[in-house]
Amino acid sequence: MSEAVIHDHDSHDDHHDHKPTGIGRWLFSTNHKDIGTMYLVFALIMFFIGGAMAMVIRLELFQPGMQYVDPQFFNSMTTVHALVMIFGALMPAGVGLANWMIPIMIGAPDMAMPRMNNMSFWILPFAFTLLLSTFFMAGGAPAGGWTMYPPLVLQLDHGFPFLIFAVHFLGISSIMGAINIIATVFNMRAPGMTFMRLPLFVWTWIITAFLLIASMPVLAGAVTMLLTDKYFGTAFFNAAGGGDPVMFQHVFWFFGHPEVYILVLPSFGVISQIIPTFSRKPLFGYASMVYATASIAFLSFFVWAHHMFTVGMPLTGELFFMYATMSIAVPTGVKIFNWMATMWKGAMTFETPMLFAIGVLFMFSIGGFSGLMMGITPVDFQYHDTYFIVAHFHYVIVPGIIFGIIGGVYFWLPKWTGHMYDETLGKWHFWLSTISVNILFFPMHFVGLAGMPRRIPDYNVQFTDWNQIISLGGFAFGLSQLIFVWVIIKCVRGGEKATDQVWEGAHGLEWTLPSPPPFHSFTTPPQVTDATAHS
Amino acid sequence: MSDSHGAYFIPEPSRWPIVGSVALFISFIGGGIMLNGSGFGTFILGLGIGAVIYMFCGWFSDVIRESRGGNYNKQVDISFRWGMSWFIFSEVMFFAAFFGALFYARVFSVPWLGGEGAKLATHMFLWPDFESVWPLLTTPDMSMEGIESKFTAIKEIIPAWGIPALNTAILLTSGATVTFAHWALKKNNRAGLCWWLAATVALGLIFVVFQAYEYVHAYKDLDLTLNSGIYGSTFFMLTGFHGFHVTMGATMLLVILGRSMAGHFSANDHFAFEGVAWYWHFVDVVWLGLFVFVYWI
Numbered sequence: 001m002s003e004a005v006i007h008d009h010d011s012h013d014d015h016h017d018h019k020p021t022g023i024g025r026w027l028f029s030t031n032h033k034d035i036g037t038m039y040l041v042f043a044l045i046m047f048f049i050g051g052a053m054a055m056v057i058r059l060e061l062f063q064p065g066m067q068y069v070d071p072q073f074f075n076s077m078t079t080v081h082a083l084v085m086i087f088g089a090l091m092p093a094g095v096g097l098a099n100w101m102i103p104i105m106i107g108a109p110d111m112a113m114p115r116m117n118n119m120s121f122w123i124l125p126f127a128f129t130l131l132l133s134t135f136f137m138a139g140g141a142p143a144g145g146w147t148m149y150p151p152l153v154l155q156l157d158h159g160f161p162f163l164i165f166a167v168h169f170l171g172i173s174s175i176m177g178a179i180n181i182i183a184t185v186f187n188m189r190a191p192g193m194t195f196m197r198l199p200l201f202v203w204t205w206i207i208t209a210f211l212l213i214a215s216m217p218v219l220a221g222a223v224t225m226l227l228t229d230k231y232f233g234t235a236f237f238n239a240a241g242g243g244d245p246v247m248f249q250h251v252f253w254f255f256g257h258p259e260v261y262i263l264v265l266p267s268f269g270v271i272s273q274i275i276p277t278f279s280r281k282p283l284f285g286y287a288s289m290v291y292a293t294a295s296i297a298f299l300s301f302f303v304w305a306h307h308m309f310t311v312g313m314p315l316t317g318e319l320f321f322m323y324a325t326m327s328i329a330v331p332t333g334v335k336i337f338n339w340m341a342t343m344w345k346g347a348m349t350f351e352t353p354m355l356f357a358i359g360v361l362f363m364f365s366i367g368g369f370s371g372l373m374m375g376i377t378p379v380d381f382q383y384h385d386t387y388f389i390v391a392h393f394h395y396v397i398v399p400g401i402i403f404g405i406i407g408g409v410y411f412w413l414p415k416w417t418g419h420m421y422d423e424t425l426g427k428w429h430f431w432l433s434t435i436s437v438n439i440l441f442f443p444m445h446f447v448g449l450a451g452m453p454r455r456i457p458d459y460n461v462q463f464t465d466w467n468q469i470i471s472l473g474g475f476a477f478g479l480s481q482l483i484f485v486w487v488i489i490k491c492v493r494g495g496e497k498a499t500d501q502v503w504e505g506a507h508g509l510e511w512t513l514p515s516p517p518p519f520h521s522f523t524t525p526p527q528v529t530d531a532t533a534h535s
Numbered sequence: 536m537s538d539s540h541g542a543y544f545i546p547e548p549s550r551w552p553i554v555g556s557v558a559l560f561i562s563f564i565g566g567g568i569m570l571n572g573s574g575f576g577t578f579i580l581g582l583g584i585g586a587v588i589y590m591f592c593g594w595f596s597d598v599i600r601e602s603r604g605g606n607y608n609k610q611v612d613i614s615f616r617w618g619m620s621w622f623i624f625s626e627v628m629f630f631a632a633f634f635g636a637l638f639y640a641r642v643f644s645v646p647w648l649g650g651e652g653a654k655l656a657t658h659m660f661l662w663p664d665f666e667s668v669w670p671l672l673t674t675p676d677m678s679m680e681g682i683e684s685k686f687t688a689i690k691e692i693i694p695a696w697g698i699p700a701l702n703t704a705i706l707l708t709s710g711a712t713v714t715f716a717h718w719a720l721k722k723n724n725r726a727g728l729c730w731w732l733a734a735t736v737a738l739g740l741i742f743v744v745f746q747a748y749e750y751v752h753a754y755k756d757l758d759l760t761l762n763s764g765i766y767g768s769t770f771f772m773l774t775g776f777h778g779f780h781v782t783m784g785a786t787m788l789l790v791i792l793g794r795s796m797a798g799h800f801s802a803n804d805h806f807a808f809e810g811v812a813w814y815w816h817f818v819d820v821v822w823l824g825l826f827v828f829v830y831w832i
Contacts, residue, residue: 028552110543112614113618118549129560130567175625217632221635236769247639247640
């Protein structure tokens with residue numbers, strides 16, 4: 001193998017489109033497209049595993065009283081649903097899009113460190129094997145919430161070290177992935193691809209990568225302290241030894257809040273590509289988009305305690321974190337208005353990616369507004385730990401992030417496969433998802449304000465009607481996602497041949513390559529000018 | 536490498552990443568089983584760590600071979616620089632979590648338990664006889680009569696101006712010697728490079744030995760252990776992770792010393808040396824933070 005490695009560079013042109021074959025192509029891959037594909041497929045599988053857990057939750061909550069699962073298992077469902085969706089579906093999907101698109105968007109031959117790229121991916125299936133294996137252990141799977149607050153989480157039995165190690169493992173993957181993206185964007189841009197000519201998706205991903213590098217190690221530190229508290233007698237989160245359980249919440253949310261933006265910024269990047277394409281106008285306020293994204297990321301390190309307003313902080317802390325949280329609305333507003341201004345007087349068409357992008361715009365804003373409500377400290381005392389919170393972050397995550405990622409998949413699927421997807425099925429997928437997601441999450445605001453607590457398998461009879469509607473919306477949303485799988489499989493297997501540009505309004509380097517692009521794209525870097533740059 | 540020509544080097548498919556993932560997987564399984572109380576887990580953990588070491592050796596052998604083969608041009612070199620610097624930054628953030636815990640304990644949780652600020656009720660109803668001091672030798676639950684504490688009381692802490700000060704001098708000196716090695720390398724003075732590097736490794740090892748001695752002393756004579764409340768927790772986790780990083784850094788320096796002796800580096804082509812030197816300086820800076828905030832003030 002090493003011989004081949006050394007000679008690769010001299011014989012580069014000879015096997016320009018030589019693909020490795022068999023299982024080795026995937027196991028040993030150093031190709032950003034193959035690794036991107038693996039990330040995306042993995043994310044889709046985890047999306048359905050996490051989704052199945054959500055279905056169990058909604059089934060149990062269809063009626064008051066205990067029906068199908070015992071409370072411990074219900075709590076495992078809420079906890080592991082979150083961990084699987086955040087670390088297994090959303091983050092890998094974002095990284096998958098980055099892997100596929102960043103090198104071809106900036107005119108690079110591949111990621112800067114292709115072998116490390118492979119390891120970032122292959123850690124994931126093993127890490128989730130560790131996490132999901134806890135279901136079969138004494139004491140069951142983690143059930144204390146994905147935030148792993150002590151002392152509750154320390155009650156977890158045999159699964160505990162596996163939970164902690166899975167988090168460490170995922171952290172290693174994320175940090176390596178983030179380092180790779182930074183090195184790629186800073187060092188691999190084609191001549192003329194200046195920073196202010198980068199497609200916005202690339203910008204959002206560099207900023208995400210910095211967030212990852214700064215926050216994932218802090219999570220690793222926090223869970224390490226949990227581990228030593230349980231097994232090695234330390235007292236970090238034990239007041240009897242001079243520590244404080246609330247300290248965990250501070251350290252955790254120092255990671256956790258940037259994590260929110262780690263999840264959402266790639267989705268913002270995707271819709272910043274889609275909206276100009278189908279509005280047939282350049283993105284409005286490109287520079288302000290870049291600065292707004294960077295501001296959001298920077299501010300995200302100073303707002304963490306708004307997740308813990310009710311925990312008993314000093315008044316100064318409550319006030320500081322309230323104002324800091326409010327200030328994030330400013331750059332976020334800049335982005336929302338820029339997307340709307342991009343559409344203003346555009347020659348718009350509404351293909352599936354555009355529908356999903358507009359869905360993000362509308363429904364992320366709903367989540368954003370309820371976020372503003374909860375950012376107000378005194379008001380949050382009512383919302384805290386109710387279904388209002390669940391409604392808020394699911395609006396942000398499902399129609400805000402998942403819709404963005406799905407939109408990106410529809411947008412780039414013709415580029416990846418060389419075939420157009422089935423537009424009719426795509427539209428069905430969008431409309432069914434959009435209707436069901438609102439039936440699913442909007443009534444959660446009502447039951448939340450009425451006082452229904454989150455993470456409890458039973459509820460007061462007064463909440464029954466809304467919960468039944470919520471559950472029906474949930475099942476409909478889950479079923480609608482099967483259409484997505486069908487569209488993808490159909491598109492991979494065949495369909496109308498896609499052109500290089502795919503979409504009439506598409507601009508940027510990725511649309512200059514054939515669909516599908518050759519195995520090794522841009523072995524000689526293209527020259528980028530203002531005319532060929534994305535914006 | 537910097538004068539090599541041609542396109543950016545994209546390695547052929549490699550088995551090391553998947554070997555690394557499996558190796559870490561085995562280690563974590565072993566660690567988990569071990570912590571759940573089965574000695575069999577320790578065996579699996581050992582197996583996993585062995586596999587991790589095997590992966591590192593194999594992967595870096597490939598990288599060294601590629602580098603020697605002239606495959607890395609200037610641009611690849613820059614990728615490595617970006618990679619190493621942000622890796623070090625991620626390590627800084629890891630330590631930041633533990634420094635954060637230390638500051639939180641000193642500024643908030645211990646004074647609050649002692650009734651400072653708005654926490655009078657906390658103090659009165661949890662451990663009314665507890666007095667907030669730092670270093671915290673006895674934990675809050677020891678102030679209550681008739682209740683057996685989960686923790687052990689510290690007899691004495693390690694003063695800053697003994698071994699820790701000596702260790703500070705040793706690490707700062709090692710920072711200088713690694714720079715002298717770099718200067719020698721830039722003048723293509725291989726003997727100078729090797730001797731200064733050897734001195735750096737030696738200083739690193741002396742540091743680790745002193746640290747180990749200090750740990751034995753703390754456990755045997757001072758009752759300062761991981762189990763002695765928040766002081767022991769922050770003390771051992773911070774110095775322990777630092778000591779582990781020094782050991783890693785010294786191992787990396789040792790590899791670089793071997794490569795220097797084999798003549799792998801030239802005055803204008805030696806990123807491996809620089810990356811390890813950066814790492815060494817990072818370990819050094821973390822120690823300064825430890826010396827000031829853990830030992831001294």
